[in-house]
Amino acid sequence: MPNNHHLKVCGVSLLFIAASLLSACGSDSDNNDNNPSRYADDSLWLCKPGIDNDRCQTVDLDVTLVDPDANTSVVTHEIADNPEFDCFYVYPTVDMRAEPGNTTDLDDEQPMLLPLYNQAARFTQMCRVFAPKYRQMTIGSYTLESPFESEFFQMGYSDIEEAFDYYLNQNPERNFVLIGHSQGSHVLIDLLKNRFENNDALKQRMISALLIGPTNRLKVPEGQRVGGTFSSIPLCEADTEVGCIVAYDSIAQGTDRTATSAPRPCVNPTQLGGTPTIAANTIYDRNQGIPFPDGVETNWIGYPGLYSADCAADGFLEINTTPGRNTLFTPQLIQLALNQASAADSGGTLHRADFNILMGDLLRIVDTQAANR
Known part of the structure; x- marks a missing residue:
């Protein structure tokens, strides 16, 4: 994968030779000043500390929790005051055009906001969230023979690499978590390969990478934690x-699917310091396209311990209702509703709810990892 940094050449004339010898060709920060990133433009960020209308700061994330006895309580979302680390988020495919190509209208934010609110915004309770817009490839681009080698994927990747470089330049000493879903995870996989594998300094700053819903693009040899896609970045085991990396593709238990020759990587978040196999808190959005109960005034509803989660032999994270829990929100029903509501083919899985189902565990994991970096 080519690195998209522009090569800089210092022009030197006889008139200024003495000054040139003293100052050489300038520092990286000088170059950044002379050739400012497009991402210095605040309009290219959905979330970034200090911008007007930071979408992660303005969305109402208060949630109504429903316990096993159907008692409810409202939990107010609190944004962390002066958090010690950052979260860099890349949203999934939101351009649902059937023809291969790229998003060109980055002013139309509405399609970007649903995944942002369901996946990254809640992390503001512990980190500063940076969420760049990018010229992602359309859903139709995935029908190409080699979509990840296409010019369309490369354009989206180059945007995210530029946004990440801008973030690094502005925040040279802060640790961070990488968060992505679907195409966002695909882009971050390439960013990790190109920029982290041989860069110990960057790896030291990375708390973890949540590569959620990678749809089998992430490859790790069966029974191993490292190898395949990455030679030095392992799957998390605590x-x-x-x-390390947290990655899984969720599916309702009992869903038929085609057998694969090798299982996809599956890191079960419930096994990383939580209650094994029990999802800590599943949080759904009123605007997500699923049935929403009457009488709930918040835009979010949470079900602690409602689902079980187990890595199946083929690497899918199978989701089922916890024994003894009665609910209309079975993962099988949620999967059906989400796939009917989506313009994209989710392969008959829980892809669009990958974050929602394990949100409580993902928040807990990142919080603990950050304390250990």
Whole structure:
């Protein structure tokens, strides 16, 4: 994958030779000043500390929790005051055009906001969230023979790499978590390969990478934690481990699917310091396209301990209702509703709810990992 940094050449004339010898060709920060990133433009960020209308700061994330006895309580979302680390988020495919190509209208934010609110915004309770817009490839681009080698994927990747470089330049000493879903995870996989594998300094700053819903693009040899896609970045096996990857593709238990020759990587978040196999808190959005109960005034509803989660032999994270819990929100019903509401083919899985189902565990894991970096 080519690195998209522009090569800089210092022009030197006889008139200024003495000054040139003293100052050489300038520092990286000088170059950044002379050739400012497009991402210095606040309009290219959905979330970034200090911008007007930071969408992660303005959305109402208060949630109504429903306990096993159907008692309810409202929990107010509190944004962390002066958090010690950052979260860099890349949203999934929101351009649902059937023809291969790229998003060109980055002013139309509405399609970007649903995944942002359901996946990244809640992390503001512990980190500063940076969420760049990017010229992602359309859903139709995935029908190409080699979509990740296409010019369309490369354009989206180059945007995110530029946004990440801008973030690094502005925040040279802060640790961070990488968060992505679907195409966002695909882009972050390439960012990790190109920029982290041989860069110990960057790896030291990375708390973890949540590569959620990678749809089998992430490859790790069966029974191993490292190898395949990455030679030096392992899958996480504890919530106290840092510099590692959390990745899974969720599916309702009992869903038929085609057998694969090798299982996809599956890191079960419930096994990383939580209650094994029990999802800590599942949080759904009123605007997500699923049935929403009457009488709930918040835009979010949460079900602690409602679902079980187990890695199946083929690597899918199978979701089922916890034994003894009665609910209309079975994962099988949620999967059906989400796939009917989506313009994209989710392959008959829980892809669009990957974050929602394990949100409580993901928040807990990142919080613990950050304390151990």
